[in-house]
Amino acid sequence: MAKDIYSRSFIPFAQMEEFGRDPFVITRGDGVRIFDDRGNSYIDGLSGVFVVGIGHGNRRVIDAMYRQMQELCFHPSMHSSNPAALQYAKDLLEFARMDGVFFLSGGSEATETGMKMARQYHRQTGSPLKYKVLATYGSFHGCTAGATAASGGPERRTPYEPLTVGVIHLYPPYCYRCPFDQEYPGCGITCAKLVEYTIKNEDPDTVSAIILNPVMISSAGFIVPPAEFHQMVRTICDRYNVLLIYDEVITGFGRLGEPFAADYFQVRPDILCCGKGMSGGYAPLAAALFTEAIRQAFAGKAGDRREFHHGHTYTGNPVACAAGHAVLKEIEERNAIANGRGMGERIRVRLEAFKERFPFIGDVRGIGLLQGMEFVQDRERKEPFGPDTPIVKLIDQAARKRGLIMRCGPDYIALAPPLIITSSEVDEMLDILEDSLVEAAGKL
Template identity: 40%
Template sequence: MSTAQTHARTDLSARAYDHLWMHFTRMSAYEKSPVPVIVRGEGVHLWDEQGRRYLDGLAGLFVVQAGHGRRELAEVAAKQASELAFFPVWSYAHPKAVELAERLAHHAPGDLNKVFFTTGGGEAVETAWKLAKQYHKLTGNPGKYKVISRAVAYHGTPQGALSITGLPGLKAPFEPLVPGAHKVPNTNIYRAPVHGDDPEAFGRWAADQIEQEILFEGAETVAAVFLEPVQNAGGCFPPPPGYFARVREICDRHGVLLVSDEVICAFGRLGTLFACDKFGYVPDIITCAKGMTSGYSPIGAAVVSDRIAAPFYEGDTMFLHGYTFGGHPVSAAVALANLDLFEREGLCRHVLDHEDAFARTLGKLRDLPIVGDVRGNGFFHGIELVKDKATKETFTEEESERILYGFVSRKLYENGLYCRADDRGDPVIQLSPPLIADQSVFEEMEQIIRAVLTEAWTLI
């Protein structure tokens, strides 16, 4: 359905502008325009306060795996809140944190059996870096504090996680940040500087850049490598064949921890509960959050191998780190119910069974002159926009502002699709629907995007 008409500012919208400081938002954009107010969700759809319906093409923010309006998850939250609404996991335990930690350890690969709870993904990344630093100090390598991550990658907003992030524009307002974070090329084969026609060779090259950076900095100074299974920022970069196996070998050779940042990719987004399983590697730490509860309550975690946890379980040693709401009883209870729902409804299997159809449907958009590439994995895809298909020439800053933000982003929403149009890296549209989405949803997305991009091309 079309919602192209201009929305009037309602009382709630006006109050939102006056008092609600929205995240990653140009607040000036709403000085004279209404703030969109979403009031209800059901399945893969959302409704605003004026009753207009939208397809949720981003699962909220890569979060609502099981879909909106799952009453059973809300009821579990209410039940747990009535029994034990809050208790910290600072030197104490409570049943739901114990059960969830055991459940995550069961599903995690290898010997990743220890679970440190946070309240979100950025905190999980922050936890992993601090853990890596203290681990190396405890094991006789106090100089190993640096981390390596990839260009354009987003790992969170806390000071440490932001340092690991590879987006200069996001970091500049807050510098100086935490020292010791270094960047290597990402796996965007569409813009590969070498081996663009040979995915395996490109994968070896990209992995070898990590080893070169370790050697350049000195292996005795590097604590960890942080990588997303499929890189989010820049528009969904899947790993080339053999990439993670080679990275694992490199990390082992130099005594460097491998952190799989699965804040977006875990819990079925790629069709497996933990995304590292999709690509056949075992990290030392998994960071996760978002889909663990399908967004019905906030929680995150660092899932840690027995080997890395071992020195913290000896003598008077402790990990000097924690969060008040980490392992919150209500969130842990909801996460357990969400995992039950995953198993009962076969959500991971559903993604694996339908990921090719999703890719094929979005792939039809390649016939548009403005579409340079369509890429991704599972239910997580990006569409890169260009102004010259033959040369892959991207938008200028002015064109990106005018076309991507001034037209495409607004028009997609007005035409009934909530998703992300972004130019962190090159201009992309990102799509990450709830895991219950089917072919009818894929086709509705494609049709809306096609109509908007066809019109956008006339503005170049």
């Protein structure tokens, strides 16, 4: 391959000259493993990026897509539907316990759709002034303009400002580094109370929705909220007629050991945005799911302009929907969610043991098959390492060399392997991680 293609073919969030010096090119996947163009094999400890829940090379999904391709690959989504989309919609809505679905191709489209849907919903239900969206610092909701505006990490947002007006960021429920210096449960969940304070002070008549990553993995690290947080926010949203949008692009489709974070936290959002694990990586597929109240707000007669004025060329694409449907059946019939829950517990026990052994592990957090650790140079003061000691880079390099891919942030590492991982594969993954921690510790 001509070397200069690396600098001319951009990949997201990467400096291409540097990437081109040591390009990572993945050529094949099989179950929980991926292979690069140099013949190296890796455990996919991140499921792609929280995507490949049922593993690589799944025959059922490939066959379903092939069958669909022979029947129909595409139709114009603005004035027609297709059997694959309709069948999938029916089964997906049952699985998610929601009342309506709008199919999309990626997570950013899903969150963007959710926020637009909230705005139009209010216009059509007697609250036309509601347009503001609350979101949290450190969150990530995607890269389209509205999703970028809602995302709370400055590094991906500020280069594009000014963006959509009306987004207000709040502190996330980050107990390990509580910005109010409080401790759970004595804190009374100040971070949830501030949602109400903000709505009141912004004027409830202007606030349309709050969008949340129910469990956040982003620039701010890896954040698991206290149990009551989501229930309190739900109550506040109801009080002020603010729609609750869950961005479940990572947490959906079994990642937390339940179908959705909404099930785990026992809170129904008004709009649930999903993607990633929805198609297991076999096709670009995402969705905004919504409640009956929202569905009804868009009902009307042709010509009265109450329909959703929104859509994409690939909305409800038959091949993507065939993939999503086969993935859903695979998740259900292989009991993949329960397996993921068990494997998550197995990982957690081992991470807690690592914390006993390695003083630079400040905290271990996670739910289901989404587990991680935050690193500090001083446990008492919770002081991060800083740029001169790239602890995460050291661990990541050591793990890659040994054949493990993980999610690595500035101060944290997260593990989110496919839901179908076995206990021996989990043990292999954690043996590699343990050796990598030892190697990194030796370089500190």
